[in-house]
Amino acid sequence: MLKDQRTIAAIATPRAAGGIGIVRVSGKDAPAIADKIFKAKSGKLPSQSEGYRAHYGKVFSKERALDEAICLVFRAPHSYTGEDTVEFHCHGGLYITQSVLRAALDAGAFPAAAGEFTKRAYLNGRLSLDRAEAVMSLISAQGEQAAQAALTALEGSLAGEIKTVADELIAAAAKLNAWVDFPDEEIEDTDPERLKAVFKSALDKLQGLLDSYDLGRAVTNGVETAIVGRPNVGKSTLMNLLTGYDKSIVTDYAGTTRDIVEETVNLGPLVLRLADTAGLRPTDDPVEKIGVDRALKRIERSSLILAVFDGSDSLTPEDKALLSKCAGKPTIAVINKTDLDRNLDLDYIRKTIGTLVEISASQGWGVEALTKAVEDLLGTADFDAGAAILANERQRQCVLRAANNLSEALQGLESGMTLDAVAFSNEAAIEALLELSGEKVSDAVVNEIFSNFCVGK
Template identity: 40%
Template sequence: MKALVQAFQHSMDDTISAIATAPGEGGIGIVRLSGPAALVIAGKLFRGIKDRRIQAIKSYQAAYGNIVDPDTGQAVDEALVLVMRNPHSYTKEDVVEIQCHGGMVPLRRILELTVQAGARIAEPGEFTKRAFLNGRLDLSQAEAVIDVIRAKTDASLKMAVGQLNGAVSQKVQGLRQELLAMIAHLEAAIDFPEEDIDAVAVDRVQASVNQVLVTVNAMLATASTGQILREGLATVIIGKPNVGKSSLLNALSGQNRAIVTDIPGTTRDIIEEYVNIRGIPLRVLDTAGIRDTADAVEQIGVERAKASLEQADLILLVLDASTPLTTEDRQVITFLTGRKGIVLVNKSDLPAVWDIAEIQTGIGGTRIISLSIQQGSGLDRLEQAIVDMVYSGSLILGEGGIVNNVRHIMILRQAKSHLEAALATICQGMPLDCISIDIRAAWEKLGEITGDTLGEDIIDKIFSEFCIGK
């Protein structure tokens, strides 16, 4: 970690500045400064009431006044200035936040003045990057910051906050400590062969490796749920025209997002909407009704509907119980083969003209739910089916860290591979130093999650995905 700080030291000597609030108009906008000259730069611009200066403001106190152009003395905007002195700030550096009116013109003008006074524009994620490099956050906690910002439901927010508070970090650090103890034990046995402790060392290490593998596998078991809560469950609604697909989207989203008519082929393109199902974010795609058509535009919609199935995590297949099954229905049913799906038999409020047994063979063990979208009956069973599918009936939010980051998942899989190699080495009776090499590789790999053993190029890539000002 010390080497990383040294690698980035040239950029950390600068004082950075950025607009920290979202683009657009709002009641309040914030320009944030961080770095060794933050107080000096803000002091050139701020004129408090009764000529109060930045240096007189205590940490965590706000002062009211004006931001002025030092060259002309002209006021740019009235503002509140909040001072946070190092090391008790987000970045562990001197930080000043200028809170002004939330229009783009005053914000950009104040940002421009901070640059003229000696700051430079911050890179994406550079404030959080400095928090990481200065030891306030480890890398997995820093990555959780963007998950908090992008959280789509209470459940995804709860997961992200848990990671921000170190739920994953603590587990990983615990595993690394166990692996380090194994490495020390093996190296002691290598350095003092006359003590004849080889057999004892190997037995103890083998048991410890198996124990670590149990924890790694348990963390990987949360990955599917974690990614869904982070990214949203890609859900595609399919069916022939006029079975109730658009009505289902409207019912799930609670708004008239899609046009609903009795005319077949009303939906001609894909409509996308995020839906919250008991804390689970669904990225729902309502597709064109699948059928053979001579209409060129509708035909394009049908092809896009079929293509969307390739990216689907969940398929909601809608059938109409009040009309006979058609060739189009049976064609759509074939799309469920080898995929996660739920069959929704709609219009259960009307007399049924076919029996569910007629489709059982084509859908295998796929769950079937009868419902009436128009009357709202059966939607609760659909929601519960989605919850059961995502959580598999076993995961409780808040119990330890949920792994939701693709980078973390890949690292855990690689660490698992090294640990399994160590066990194979033990079983083959290989020398202790060979066992130690595999365990050390797992220890180093897990350090990439927290940032203890990671190159600066990867760190730059991670923080480049953040928004500017965070």
């Protein structure tokens, strides 16, 4: 069903790493949603702001600050969509923009459908007819694309998993309805305990899917990975080895990489968004210092750290400083230059970092071991690329809604609510799941009744 009065949100910039990421929220609740997730340094609430105003501050998810951002407020009708609109301009990078989007959705926005901002812009008279025609073809083209996407292994197995859960719930709904619609027939009484078991098992499965969401995102959007180490241990060589071409300038001179060099690479089933950082060492060179500071910050926010050490050298104070920085973080100690004689105290490193991989970046040795270590560390070793995972916010929202409705159904059962009310919650859960496939609840349930129960006069 179309919900064009809902407040919608989406990432408005391309799904790729970039300097700035924009999350747009449009609809009458946009300012109120902004109040919930944005704190301006000035203390001013976005909902109190006039249009065409920018506010500097931080975006929050619950109590946790996600990022610094500029919050732009537009007032209807003076916005792209013609509705009240708030845009959050945050640092680029999918992780941050996704987190900001999720915060907006958790605060009450609905994920925007393909082309929905533009559609609203037209409906509110902000776009010309030819643009609108273009949107029409865009919408249908995207529908086709979505249909195509559903054929991929990833989406297909998700659909399968959701269908399994939906089918279980539909069977329960059909039984409840047959029991209600055909009271004279011999349909065994609906046992609340069994119903509870069905709901619980479905809820567990949905919870599993929700838990897979971050993993799914890691697979589709990439894991933010920092390559760190003191100068000249071979970070850039490793980067180049993994990317397959000379992205970083490799010299024998320490401190060649002064800023962060980023690249996306495939490692097994995973996408790593690699950042080659400046070598960590005390320095008085102001430019190099900036690079070192950035590298340190990068350690803080990365989901995976590849800490590179020179196997042919003994541990330096910089190495030890790096080890203490990485303590407690998802880190792999990459022992480079194994083509040379070993001088490094591996046991010392093992005290801090559990996973060690020996490679020779220059010789191309050890990539397989590194891949395996990454998979083990991120819990993706058993990850089957065809397994069901939630890959986007829309799917997550549908599954979340279904899970919430199931919890409500369980609560209803616990508190002794009559089964007509429990059935309502169950059907709301089914509706949320079927939304991903476009089926309709009542049709599904009625068909199920007739195929499974011998009812009628």
